[in-house]
Amino acid sequence: MTAPRVAITGLAAVSALGRGVQAQLAGALAGTAAFGPVRRFDAGGRRVTDAATLTDAGTLADELAGAVAAACHGLSAAERATTPLLLGIHGHPDGGRDTTATTAGFARALATRAGLAGVARIYTCACVSGSTAVADAAAEIHKGRSGRVVVAAGYLVEPDQFALFDAGRALARDGAARPFSSGRNGLLLGDAVSAVVLEPAGAREVLAEVTGWGRAGDAHHVVRPDPAGAGMARAIEAALRRGGLGPDEVGYVNANASGADGDSAEAAALRRAFGAARPPVSSTKSVHGHGLEGSGLLELVITVLAAQAGKLPVNAGHLAPDPACDLDLVLDGPRKAASPHALTVNAAFGGANTALLVRAA
Incomplete structure (x- = not known):
């Protein structure tokens, strides 16, 4: 029996680039960064006061509910009622102020509000939370264990994490994220709330297919990546192998790079995984910021x-x-894609790395 192909049939996203998926694409292609002074809370006492925030953002619960509803607009109430939720999140937004506010409770409330079957799993694995959830969902569908899964993940810039990154001198002081660039001096945080629907191909209109996925660990350092990029390279190689694709067939890589020191390690990983092939690379964090989970x-x-x-x-x-970041970067304007195959990679504190390979429908 042929294993099911994994299709993406619903997409939704909100960031400082705007509401809806077309706002994300337009902002990413234009290359106009959405960073500016934080107005959501008082950042006046911090070294850095900039982030990429959506002016009219609601609560994280409301934004996630809106994203899930938008991604699921093609599903009937009966279909939603049999579809589980995988959620990537830092924790309950009120957890630091209310000891009764649990992450599990937040996730259950979101699933109930969306009319979904319940919460299958919650991911709190930092910056690979959403991508790890997609890899798990794709594996379950590919193995025939799940018929449909909704994956959602979200972060809205808030004072606690902002203060931690600022105190750790991880934020860029010049108000810009500069992935892979000489003179880069740190990342900038940004709002990121998204949802996708995954199911076996053939169920409904296919927007894209998740053809490969890979995960690997560095085991190098708590917060610094392996300078040689070995873990990320293994994740990329696993995704290509699972997708049955050669390195020269990938037409684009959306990199994890945030404008921090670790960008050079990622560049090493990309060179290691792709060898003589040099796919076009960019990091869209350069316009929407780092949305953590x-x-x-x-x-x-x-x-x-x-x-x-x-x-x-x-x-x-x-x-x-x-x-140290010798890559084929997309710099002067959007470039025409030479292939329908694209890769997105992510890395997190603790040495976690993910790679997701997609093919446009």
């Missing part, structure tokens, strides 16, 4: 949209080449 899913959505449009997002904020 929400970043991987938002970047998957943008990668799918770019593959559909046949246009590659700009690596914004670039000042000058860094010899």
Whole structure:
């Protein structure tokens, strides 16, 4: 029996680039960064006061519910009632102020509000939360264990994580994220709320297919990646192997790079995994910021949209080449895609790495 192909049949996203998936694609192709002074809370006492925030953002619960509803608009109430939720989230937004507010309770309430069957799993594995959830969902569908899964993930810039990243001197002081660039000096946080529907191909209109996925660990350092990029390279190689694709067949890589020191390790991983092949690379964090637990899913959505449009997002904020980041960067404007196959990679503290391979329908 042939294993089911894994289809993406619903997409939704919200970020500082705007509401809806087309706003994400337009912002990524334009390369116009959405960073500005934080107005959501008082950041006046911090070293850095910039982030990419949506002016009219509601609560995280409301934004996630809206994203799930938008992604599921093609599903009937009966179909939603048999569909589980996989959720990537940092924790209950009120957990620090209310000891009765649990992450599990937040997830159950979201599933109930969306009319879904319940919560199958919650991912709190930092910046690979959303991408790990997609990999798990794809594996379950591919093995015939699940008929349909909704994956949602979200983060809205808030004072606690902002303060931690600022105190750790991880944020860019010049108000720009500059992935892979000489002169980069840190990341900037950003809102990222997304949802996707995954199911076996043939159930309804296919927007794209998840053809490969891979995960690997560095086991190198708590917060610093392996400088040689070995873990991320293994994740990429696993995704290509599962997708039956050669390195020269990938038409685009949406990188994890945030404008921090670790960008050079990712560049090493890409060179290691792709060898002589040099696929076009950009990091859309350069325009929408780092959405922590929400970043991987938002970047998957943008990668799918770019593959559909046949246009590659700009690596914004670039000042000058860094010899340690010798890649084919998309710099001066959106580039025409040479292949329907695209890869999105993510990395997290603790040395976790994910790679998701998609093909435009």
